[in-house]
Structure formats: C-alpha cells, structure tokens
Amino acid sequence: MIIQNKKIVLTILICFLTLLTYFYSNNEKINSKAYITNQGDNTVSVVDLINLEVIKTIKVGVAPLGITILNKKNLAFIGNVGTDDINIIDTNTDEIIRTIKLNTAPLSLTSSPDESKVYVTDWFKNNILIISVDEMKVMDSIEVGKTPSGITFNKKYGYLIITNRDSNTVEIYKKNKLIKRLNTGRHPFGVHTKGQYAYTANVYDDSITIINLADWTTKIIKVGAHPYNVLTHQNLGFVTNTVDDSLSIIDLKIGKEIKQINTGETPENLDIHRKLNLLIVTNWGSDSISVYSLKNLKLIKEIKTGAQSRSFGDFILQ
C-alpha cells in the first residue's frame, strides 16, 4: 500500500515537473516580444508573439520612430524625434529605466554585435552618435554625409552602414572611418545587411539596391511602390511597399521579385522571430502589425497596436 502510494506520488510529481518544464520552455525561456513604436500617440506597444496580443502600452517621448533591441542585455532603445531623446526600456519589466537627452533627432538605431554600443543616426547634424550601453550616455560621434537615415551593423566585416536619403548614397564605416560611399537608387531609407551583402530600400525608385561588400558591385531589383525597408531570410528578401500596401517577396538566387502579398495599410518596417518562424510587418496606415508564418508566408493575424505604428529598426526581442 505504501509502495503504491509512493508510486502515485512519484508519477504526479513527474507529471507536474514535465508540465512545469513545458510551460517554462514555452513561456519563459524564449524571448518573444515585439516592441512597436507608435509615432502618432507617443507610445510603444509590447506584443506577446506567442499569444499574439498586446500585453502592455508604454508611454514614451514624443514621436517615437527608431528602435533597436539588445537581446543579451534585455534592453530596448527607443528614439523619439519629437523630444530629441532616447528612452531605454528594461525588457524584463517593460519599464523605462533611463532617458538620454540628445538635442537632435534620433532617426534610427542599431547596436554593435557585443551590445556594448548603440549607434544612432543624427538627422539634423549629419552625425552618427555612439552611445555606451554600460554608461547609458553618448560618448562619441562620427561626422557623416547628409541626411543619415537607416543604419545597420555588418558582423562579417565589422562595417557600420548608413543610407543618406537625400544624396542617394550608402556610406560604409569601419572603426569610425569612412571606407566607401556608393550610389543607390533615389531616396534610400531602410538598410539591412547579412553576410557579404547590404540592401537599401529606394523610396522614389520603387527598387532595392543590393551591395556586394566583398567587391563593391551593386545590383538593382524592382519592387512595389515606395519601398521603405528590406529584410532577408535564407534565400528570400522581403520589402515593405508603403503605397501598394504589400510586401514584395524576392528570390535572392535569381535576383527578382517573385510575388507580392497583402499587408495592412502603409506597411513600413519588418522583423523576423527566427525560432517562432514569424515575420512581423508594422502598418503605419492601419495602426497595426501583420504577423505572417515564415513557412508559407500566410497571414496569421493582424494585431491593433497604436497610432502610426512604425518601429524603424530591429524590434523583436528574441
């Protein structure tokens, strides 16, 4: 009798532990939140990407636009172009822990691979500001070409890459020194890089420029109307076409758009959650995000966020 009871207790215990592990691995271990900057109502929506719902709305500075997430440090940096400052959010508590005053408009943000620095394009003064993450303050700046817009960091070569929207160029920096300036299509805005390539979305040309960082050759691919940003995943490229309310899907092997899929109204930016296989698009016009499965590119859900959802940069904690 006692032996049987022990068995039952043990079985219950094992079941309990299994369940606990299951919940732990599904809900706790995987970082799975998207941070959406809503420029029209001065908030950031925190979206749980497992249950696909907004779990918190954080009041930030005025007109939040750019964002970058430090996954290892559990921080989100938000650039407010209305108040000229950066809010730093602790992604464990989703509270603002620090505000860095800049006195210039932070347009877009990215971090170094080791997450010790955050780089910010300073639209008004033609600089890249360098923020020390540990000290949470601006420690240096690099003078760059006019109207610095998108920014990204290439791990393979250690390049900091920016677009200059009004001079139709992309600039590549290494150790704070300009090493290359290349022409893109007209009005390059969003920029993305992976491996030996960088990609710019050229708003006025309805195209993207692909830059080979190994030999500096470039190639143009036509997409939909007024593309804003670009992202790649394996052999596919994704481009948000703001005026077409669509996403261009590009086969990177053949270098061509293969189809367009519908988004919400005026899609601007996009990011991928690799483990959950999700592609998220922010819709400025419909104040929402669209969540797609990366396996079949089907829409899973459109989620209402806040007014004028943008999230220019990497916005998924993973």
Next chain:
Amino acid sequence: MRKFILALTALAFSMSVFAHGPTPQKVQESVTVNVSIDKAWALVKDFGAINKWHPAVKDIKIEKRGEDTYRILTLESGDKLEEKFRSIDEGLKKIKWEITKGNVPFSDFNTYIIVSKGANANESIIQWTARFYRTYKLNPPIPEGQDDATAKAAVQGIVDNGIAGLKKTLESK
C-alpha cells in the same frame, strides 16, 4: 469660419506633436452615410467623378498617359492639381491615388478611400486616409508656410470638405 477653426486646431495639434523631423503626416477621417455600400462605392471608385462631390473641385479632365490615368483638376480657387490614379481593390472597396503636380503646401501626398458596411443595409462608412510630408525637407529653421502644421492644416481641409461633400452628394440623390 469652420475651416479656419479646423485649420487652427490642426495647427496647434501639429505644433505640439510634430515640432520637427522628417515625419510623415497623417489625416484620417470617416463619415457614416445613409446609402447602401454599393451606392457609396460606385461614386467613390469613379476616378473621373470627384468634381461631382468635392466642393473645392470645379472642373476635371481625364488624361491617359501610356498605362497610367491622370486627372487634371481645376479648383474653385483657379489653381490646377494633377493626380495619378494608382489602384482599385474591389474586395476591400478601396481606391488609391496620389498628387503629382500642384501648388500645394505639402509634398509626397498619397491617399486612399475605403468604403465599408454600416450598421444596416442602407448605411455605409467612408474613410479617407492621407499620408504626406511638409514641403521643407531640410533641417531647421523651417521657413514659414513650409512646416508640418501648414501641410497638415491644408490636407485636413481637403479631407474634411471631401468627406462632407461625399455625404451630401450621396444622400441627396
């Protein structure tokens, strides 16, 4: 007078929210009209019929240029405005166009109108959304009349008058 107050409100609002920065501006307004969705959509989707419902449009001329369709509007003020048709989505009941030429205090103007079902069969909702920028794209100081507030007030006027005009035209038929 109403237009003036609206402009003032838009001005005050824009100045506080978007003091500066290359920020796209948004105007979105909707109205419920007491006609069926089909009747409302038939008028809205007709790219050549804006003179029938927008009070600021006096005359219209449609021009085909290759694959593209344009309309040249003569406004009540005497100014001309050129607009390019972009697309119609019958499923979403959505029409899109952009302004390509004109003496206007805003730039990069892209817009769409969506017609959706109302509370009953004889009611529909018309929503007009516009995205645009101010005319001055460079850094401050921003010249007077080329700022976000001026751009927003102008577009707000166009959209408000258009929405009111659509309601009036549809319900008087």
